[in-house]
Amino acid sequence: MRFERSHARRAVALAVTSGLVLLASACGGDDGDSGGGGGAAGGALEGRGPITFATGKDTSGNLTNQVNAWNSQHPDEKVTVSELPESADQQRAQMIQNAQNQSDSFSVLNLDVVWTAEFAANRWVTELPEDQFPDLGKLLPSTVDTGKYRDKLYAVPVTSDGGLLYYRKDLLDKAGVKPPTTWAEMKDACAKVKALPEAKNINCYAGQFEKYEGLTVNFSEAINGAGGVVVGEDGKPNVDTPEALEGLNFLVDGFKSGMIPKAAITYQEEPGRRAFQEGNLLFHRNWPYVYALANKTDGSSKIAGKFAVAPLPGLKGAGVSTLGGHNYAISEFAKNKATAADFIKFMSSEERQKANVEKTSQAPTWASLYDDPALNKQFPYLAPLKASIESAKSRPKVVKYGDVTTAIQEAAYGALTGTTPPKDALAGLQTKLSTLITQ
Amino acid sequence: MSASNAVAQRPPAQTGKVRKTTFNEGTGRLAALLLSPTLIVLVLVVVYPILSALRESLYTSGQRIDESGFVIKGSEFVGLDNYAAIFSGETGERFWNAFYNTTFFTVTCVVLETVLGVAMALVMHKAFKGRSIVRASILVPWAIPTVVSALLWKWIFQADGAANALLGTQILWSTEGWQSVLSVIVADTWKTAPFIGLLVLAGLQTIPDEVYEAAKVDGASPFQTFLKITLPLVKPALLVAVLFRILDTLRIFDLPFVLVGPNKQSVETLSILAYLEANQTRYGPAAAYATLLFLYVAVVAFVFVKLLGADVLGDAVQKKKSKKGKDRDSAPPGVAMGSAAGMSGVGSGV
Numbered sequence: 001m002r003f004e005r006s007h008a009r010r011a012v013a014l015a016v017t018s019g020l021v022l023l024a025s026a027c028g029g030d031d032g033d034s035g036g037g038g039g040a041a042g043g044a045l046e047g048r049g050p051i052t053f054a055t056g057k058d059t060s061g062n063l064t065n066q067v068n069a070w071n072s073q074h075p076d077e078k079v080t081v082s083e084l085p086e087s088a089d090q091q092r093a094q095m096i097q098n099a100q101n102q103s104d105s106f107s108v109l110n111l112d113v114v115w116t117a118e119f120a121a122n123r124w125v126t127e128l129p130e131d132q133f134p135d136l137g138k139l140l141p142s143t144v145d146t147g148k149y150r151d152k153l154y155a156v157p158v159t160s161d162g163g164l165l166y167y168r169k170d171l172l173d174k175a176g177v178k179p180p181t182t183w184a185e186m187k188d189a190c191a192k193v194k195a196l197p198e199a200k201n202i203n204c205y206a207g208q209f210e211k212y213e214g215l216t217v218n219f220s221e222a223i224n225g226a227g228g229v230v231v232g233e234d235g236k237p238n239v240d241t242p243e244a245l246e247g248l249n250f251l252v253d254g255f256k257s258g259m260i261p262k263a264a265i266t267y268q269e270e271p272g273r274r275a276f277q278e279g280n281l282l283f284h285r286n287w288p289y290v291y292a293l294a295n296k297t298d299g300s301s302k303i304a305g306k307f308a309v310a311p312l313p314g315l316k317g318a319g320v321s322t323l324g325g326h327n328y329a330i331s332e333f334a335k336n337k338a339t340a341a342d343f344i345k346f347m348s349s350e351e352r353q354k355a356n357v358e359k360t361s362q363a364p365t366w367a368s369l370y371d372d373p374a375l376n377k378q379f380p381y382l383a384p385l386k387a388s389i390e391s392a393k394s395r396p397k398v399v400k401y402g403d404v405t406t407a408i409q410e411a412a413y414g415a416l417t418g419t420t421p422p423k424d425a426l427a428g429l430q431t432k433l434s435t436l437i438t439q
Numbered sequence: 440m441s442a443s444n445a446v447a448q449r450p451p452a453q454t455g456k457v458r459k460t461t462f463n464e465g466t467g468r469l470a471a472l473l474l475s476p477t478l479i480v481l482v483l484v485v486v487y488p489i490l491s492a493l494r495e496s497l498y499t500s501g502q503r504i505d506e507s508g509f510v511i512k513g514s515e516f517v518g519l520d521n522y523a524a525i526f527s528g529e530t531g532e533r534f535w536n537a538f539y540n541t542t543f544f545t546v547t548c549v550v551l552e553t554v555l556g557v558a559m560a561l562v563m564h565k566a567f568k569g570r571s572i573v574r575a576s577i578l579v580p581w582a583i584p585t586v587v588s589a590l591l592w593k594w595i596f597q598a599d600g601a602a603n604a605l606l607g608t609q610i611l612w613s614t615e616g617w618q619s620v621l622s623v624i625v626a627d628t629w630k631t632a633p634f635i636g637l638l639v640l641a642g643l644q645t646i647p648d649e650v651y652e653a654a655k656v657d658g659a660s661p662f663q664t665f666l667k668i669t670l671p672l673v674k675p676a677l678l679v680a681v682l683f684r685i686l687d688t689l690r691i692f693d694l695p696f697v698l699v700g701p702n703k704q705s706v707e708t709l710s711i712l713a714y715l716e717a718n719q720t721r722y723g724p725a726a727a728y729a730t731l732l733f734l735y736v737a738v739v740a741f742v743f744v745k746l747l748g749a750d751v752l753g754d755a756v757q758k759k760k761s762k763k764g765k766d767r768d769s770a771p772p773g774v775a776m777g778s779a780a781g782m783s784g785v786g787s788g789v
Contacts, residue, residue: 096720
């Protein structure tokens with residue numbers, strides 16, 4: 001008797017829930033169809049209403065302000081922020097999982113620049129009609145290029161990033177040397193500064209050489225800075241060249257000669273920044289975020305006010321940075337794509353980007369902001385950063401980017417740690433990339 | 440235990456056999472009914488994922504691109520190709536390297552942890568002032584999530600970290616080579632020796648004082664007492680603890696991944712390979728790696744239980760044994776009691 005009753009109760013509960021689920025899925029299905037159909041028909045972004053913005057953990061603290069600015073103007077099309085983990089790998093994993101379930105729970109995706117190809121090729125993000133984004137021309141062209149896959153636009157750049165050469169202005173001034181524009185000049189500057197009694201033990205240069213994405217960035221910069229390429233304009237790998245070898249040798253010889261300290265093989269951004277802030281490095285390649293932290297006068301930095309930034313040096317002239325940054329894209333399975341497109345336009349607008357730079361010092365993509373006198377006063381690195389980003393090169397735009405970057409790291413790490421001769425490392429990388437990219 | 444033994448050893452009664460069977464059938468049906476929710480949950484969370492992973496490992500999807508640059512959708516049945524790929528060429532070398540690393544970590548870490556864990560348990564078992572503080576502090580590492588402890592150790596092992604400062608060395612711990620292996624072993628041992636200590640302590644607490652008194656009267660040295668009394672009586676609990684640690688360490692992932700980093704040959708384990716494949720959205724090969732790891736773990740667990748007779752299944756094994764060797768009769772009462780006590784100790788300890 002008791003059994004039966006509980007069974008009956010359970011059955012009712014089950015029926016109700018499944019009914020609700022059916023209803024919900026029916027609704028979802030309808031909306032999804034209309035939205036998806038619109039997307040497939042050639043970029044008609046239809047539907048208005050509330051949307052979700054999926055982004056990595058906001059370490060800047062300013063995202064809420066930005067989204068609130070939108071929400072107060074668009075009460076019927078509210079944006080909810082769905083905060084993903086801080087680790088880029090986990091953000092990507094969650095976005096992919098969401099896409100594979102064809103879920104509409106993420107509308108706008110905040111993509112790392114290197115993910116564009118993968119998300120576009122899998123049709124996880126909607127192609128964006130360029131005529132609906134008239135401001136694209138006012139963004140730095142190199143950043144817009146990161147949102148494209150096979151010449152079609154899939155994402156709009158909102159923040160950018162470029163490498164900068166941080167240097168100890170106090171020591172360079174004392175030794176009477178100008179900030180270097182080439183690697184040779186940098187070595188000379190080191191020798192001269194080390195001749196000073198107070199800088200006897202300072203290390204010359206470090207970037208990020210631990211085996212992770214940062215190594216791909218630094219390796220590419222060395223190769224591009226010597227006039228070589230990892231993957232050419234035609235999308236084919238071409239890394240087994242004399243130019244690339246010269247670039248890689250700058251790093252390999254740097255480690256051998258002690259110009260780069262041995263510990264740098266374990267440096268990600270943060271350990272490198274700490275070494276620079278402790279006053280152990282004369283030159284340091286890092287991103288713009290270091291500027292504010294190294295200038296803190298609360299005692300965390302020993303070099304506040306004693307450093308400056310310059311564009312990266314190269315073999316024969318100015319170096320080439322690797323392009324970082326984040327682009328906003330619309331999930332293929334999202335509802336309310338018209339709202340999503342408007343939100344992207346809003347977030348990439350001059351006004352919003354300016355507000356964001358003022359608060360977070362994240363590099364904007366809006367070109368004219370770099371020439372704003374007030375901003376330049378607040379952030380003296382904007383001029384070198386603009387130069388860095390304008391001439392910056394994207395990392396390979398390939399669907400299997402994860403495999404490509406792993407192969408690059410493998411080759412670079414082998415060469416830097418001395419287990420593979422540089423020439424062999426590049427030849428091996430060329431073979432590996434050829435099989436990976438033609439697939 | 441004694442109750443189940445009694446049931447097993449009860450001579451089959453000739454009279455009233457029919458009645459008894461119906462009684463058994465009735466209770467059997469009720470038992471099945473009562474157990475079914477548990478079984479359904481187990482099927483859903485254990486059997487289904489395993490079968491689903493097995494199926495997944497026979498397919499591949501999204502690996503080819505059409506002319507306009509889009510990934511071709513849909514999955515394709517490839518039979519055992521994913522497995523064959525694991526063992527061939529460069530991937531094969533990588534697999535065997537990871538297999539070796541996994542095994543090496545398991546053997547080294549578990550041996551160290553067992554020695555340290557037993558020592559910890561003996562210390563924790565002694566009655567002295569401030570015992571509770573010692574117990575609590577020994578257990579702290581076990582209470583910290585692995586990833587957090589990996590980050591802590593990463594901080595200790597960085598180039599300008601505490602390890603180098605204390606040792607007065609300039610070792611780059613996260614680079615390829617023995618140093619990264621050592622850092623993982625140290626961190627793992629630090630974290631999980633308390634687990635063995637905890638389970639062994641539970642076993643120790645069930646050993647009656649009379650046994651030790653008898654040993655004292657017989658004039659046994661402390662070392663003899665430990666070897667002849669403590670160790671055999673705590674063995675069931677210890678074996679279960681060691682088995683858990685072996686199974687755990689065979690799928691070690693977070694420590695090498697966070698502490699040293701991905702794609703480092705010296706510390707790459709089978710779990711890391713599976714993760715890296717899944718991260719590249721190659722779910723078929725990832726499932727194949729996971730399946731191989733699953734089989735490896737299963738074989739090791741089986742061999743361990745068979746060889747050392749770890750009493751994981753409790754009285755089920757006991758029952759079989761007593762049924763098999765009835766003429767030899769049951770094991771000495773001390774051991775049986777020890778194992779029962781060990782199991783209950785494990786239960787309360789966990």
